Amino acid sequence: MSTPTSVTAAYLIAHDAYATLGVDTEAAMNRLDAIPISLNCWQGDDVRGFENPDQALTGGIAVIGNYPGRARNGAELRADMELAMGMIPGPSRMNLHAIYLETDHPVERDQIRPEHFTAWVDWARKLGIGLDFNPTFFSHPKADSGMTLAHPDPEVRRFWIEHGKACRRVSASFGQALGTPSIMDIWIPDGCKDTPYDRTGPRQLLIQALDEVLADPIDPKYHRDAVEGKLFGLGAESYTVGSNEFYLAYAASRHVMLCMDSGHFHPTEVVSDKLSAVLPFVDRVLLHVSRPVRWDSDHVVVLDDETQAIANELVRGDSLDQVAIALDFFDASINRIAAWVIGTRAMRKALLRALLEPAKLLKAAEASQDGTARLALFEELKSMPWSAVWDQYCSTRKVPVGLAWLETVRQYERTQCAGRD
Numbered sequence: 001m002s003t004p005t006s007v008t009a010a011y012l013i014a015h016d017a018y019a020t021l022g023v024d025t026e027a028a029m030n031r032l033d034a035i036p037i038s039l040n041c042w043q044g045d046d047v048r049g050f051e052n053p054d055q056a057l058t059g060g061i062a063v064i065g066n067y068p069g070r071a072r073n074g075a076e077l078r079a080d081m082e083l084a085m086g087m088i089p090g091p092s093r094m095n096l097h098a099i100y101l102e103t104d105h106p107v108e109r110d111q112i113r114p115e116h117f118t119a120w121v122d123w124a125r126k127l128g129i130g131l132d133f134n135p136t137f138f139s140h141p142k143a144d145s146g147m148t149l150a151h152p153d154p155e156v157r158r159f160w161i162e163h164g165k166a167c168r169r170v171s172a173s174f175g176q177a178l179g180t181p182s183i184m185d186i187w188i189p190d191g192c193k194d195t196p197y198d199r200t201g202p203r204q205l206l207i208q209a210l211d212e213v214l215a216d217p218i219d220p221k222y223h224r225d226a227v228e229g230k231l232f233g234l235g236a237e238s239y240t241v242g243s244n245e246f247y248l249a250y251a252a253s254r255h256v257m258l259c260m261d262s263g264h265f266h267p268t269e270v271v272s273d274k275l276s277a278v279l280p281f282v283d284r285v286l287l288h289v290s291r292p293v294r295w296d297s298d299h300v301v302v303l304d305d306e307t308q309a310i311a312n313e314l315v316r317g318d319s320l321d322q323v324a325i326a327l328d329f330f331d332a333s334i335n336r337i338a339a340w341v342i343g344t345r346a347m348r349k350a351l352l353r354a355l356l357e358p359a360k361l362l363k364a365a366e367a368s369q370d371g372t373a374r375l376a377l378f379e380e381l382k383s384m385p386w387s388a389v390w391d392q393y394c395s396t397r398k399v400p401v402g403l404a405w406l407e408t409v410r411q412y413e414r415t416q417c418a419g420r421d
Helices: 005-019 025-032 074-085 114-127 154-178 200-213 244-254 271-278 305-316 336-355 359-367 371-381 386-396 404-417
Strands: 037-040 092-097 130-134 182-186 223-228 257-261 285-289 323-327
Touching: 005 025, 005 386, 025 336, 025 386, 037 074, 037 336, 074 114, 074 336, 074 404, 092 114, 092 323, 114 130, 114 154, 130 154, 154 182, 154 200, 154 223, 182 285, 182 323, 200 244, 223 244, 223 285, 244 257, 257 271, 271 285, 271 305, 285 305, 305 336, 323 336, 336 386, 336 404, 359 371
Parallel strands: 037 092, 037 323, 092 130, 130 182, 182 223, 223 257, 257 285, 285 323
Antiparallel strands: none
């Protein structure tokens, strides 16, 4: 795939424009090549998984829409995701939930093993990508009460503890097989619809359960643990055991990663403002980038103000090596493959724009308390030809420029997705 003349011509103009601000566009693109983004498998099949695809979603999970063509099995999901990755420049990873195991017979969640994910590892090895992992603490009879690791019944709690431990072994096997650490994110739906009398007791149980799940040491070359808080969920509007404050304290005290989901805070809170506040105190941060609309609605990521602000903070704070970027959205009202492409390309665009900022000029203006120059630079950057650099990046990384990817997805939809239930 050769670079079109028009793309090259526009890029050369952009290259020179950024050079006047001291920005090396080639260096920015090369840096972008070192930032993987983990695509979420559950966008492709509406979080059904393969454990029991007909089981209803529970635990505050809701998928809206009935667009045709969802993946029904591992082979279809892998093919769909592989097509999406071919439309996205830069390195990708794949984020897998425990319910996406593939077996010939039912396996309880406390009994899952690495061999149940062999097809995923073989596929990831073929593509040269890493895998990340998530225990599934929802959509199960033992989660119907709304409690899992904080359940008052020790037998139920034990089941979920063993599930978490089993998942850590699976995650570590991914890292060993693929040569890149698997990040395993723990999120639980535990909470109450109405105001509880005792808020402390469930949190004490959760601390004990998490400590037991994470007790066995695993080499960070293969596996890393993350914990994810939330403001509220469907059926847990009044009290969430694993709140963001709870997990911030837990991550800092237990030296595990903190997962910050951009949809898991009050509508007036933004993750971009929190990164520099938490990074000095936790080992690393896992970002789940989503797009909340009024609540944790998991809309497809777009190049909006907060997505850009998150990328800016990662670059300005020199935090890219401390933060892992993953996507967490699921929209069944549009083509699911296109959703991956749109969302991931939007995140990459935001990162590129952040890498194209004239850091030296901005730092100098701020150091001299020259607010005038800083504001002028910020405003000028909004009209700089960053999109020409993006087109060059896509073209030189052998992926479609502009909307050229859309017809490829449409053709795949007509030939491969037609007839899926």
